[in-house]
Amino acid sequence: MTVINPSAVVADGTAASNLTIGFIGFGAMAQGIATGMVRHGGIDGAQIVAYDINRQTLDAATSVLGATAAASAADVVDECEVVILAVKPNVIESVVEPIKAKLAEPGTVVISIAWGWDFAKYETILAPGTHHLSIVPNTPIAVGKGVVVAERLSNLTPDEIGTFTRLFEPISLVEFLDTATLYQAGTVTSCAPAYAAMFIEALSDAAVKHGIPRAAAYRLVSAMVEGTGALQVATGQIPAAMKDAVCSPGGATIRGVQRLEERGFRGDVMSAVDAVMGD
CATH class of the missing domain: 1.10.3730.10 (ProC C-terminal domain-like)
Known part of the structure; x- marks a missing residue:
């Protein structure tokens, strides 16, 4: 478990151009993040794989970005080093349960944008050893002007924190805060x-x-x-x-x-x- 010191974060880790980024849930906020990454963050659309239960919306949104529409959440985890959980908070448990063993595999970083799901809450449903970070983004991220509030408490390694900042700092102001103020901010x-x-x-x-x-x-x-x-x-x-x-x-x-x-x-x-x- 890591308590992140923002002043000590250095953007090492995997180069963004070498990553495959997955989205489980591809609604408005997830599309906004993906759009920001592709249009303002130096990510190629081909690096993005997404799954959503609404196939028509998924196909249309991924087509615009040149991203891949996956057949299942499990396929997203299989293909991606970074997995962004972007489903509604009330279905997190049912979505995570079938794929939690895959999410815990070495080399996988899980980033959640689900409101109310902080580190401690995820620890009750994820498999032991899953590397995860909870964040709260906002809609201007789609034009590279976003704000991302990130929970200071996580179990990401320093290199994985570097990977996270490489992805999100080009498209947002990233602010690490204590859990107690994560959702207030x-x-x-x-x-x-x-x-x-x-x-x-x-x-x-x-x-x-x-x-x-x-x-x-x-x-x-x-x-x-x-x-x-x-x-x-x-x-x-x-x-x-x-x-x-x-x-x-x-x-x-x-x-x-x-x-x-x-x-x-x-x-x-x-x-x-x-x-x-x-x-």
Whole structure:
């Protein structure tokens, strides 16, 4: 068992170009990861093998990427060094049971994106010695702008952690966190794209109200959101300082900030996260 020190992670391990990556479950999130890998992560579509119970969806999605549609979950494990479990959380046990001996074979790395399935929970159903890591990705990974929250506790070797980072760092910010905060952080990063999209929609509606064509409004607002986030990551500035930098004394921006404060903007955002966490 390994507790990962993020500062000590070095991207050694197997070169991404030499890997075959498998997906068991190929829904929207799995397709997003695969798309990011192929279009932005230096992975060839031929390196990807996927299985899903919905054969029509599987065939269409793999065809677009040049990936292979497998006949079964067992076939995915047989052909791949990295296996990504991407089925719904409520069917993890039934999916894993028939293939758990294969998942435990030397040279296989299991990465799970199933919500709520952390290291300790997997240890109750996987065969002893299975090398596995639980992560929470988000949808922007499809365009190489994702966030992946990874559980610090795992039993991957240093080389296997290196393989994982080689695959995911080109398409996402990878953050290792303790188990206790894995899904809290996952809520912020994986659910919040919905909230960000609502903000983009609302701000675009305001732009349309004031005469800007809708297509232009979407482009302008989305680029502004992306740029603001990139500026914060690049500079490390706290968001309050970034807000203050735009708010001139007696200016228009601070009047808009006041209105957002009066309407409870920040409290509403925090309440949305509380609702997801069941608080």
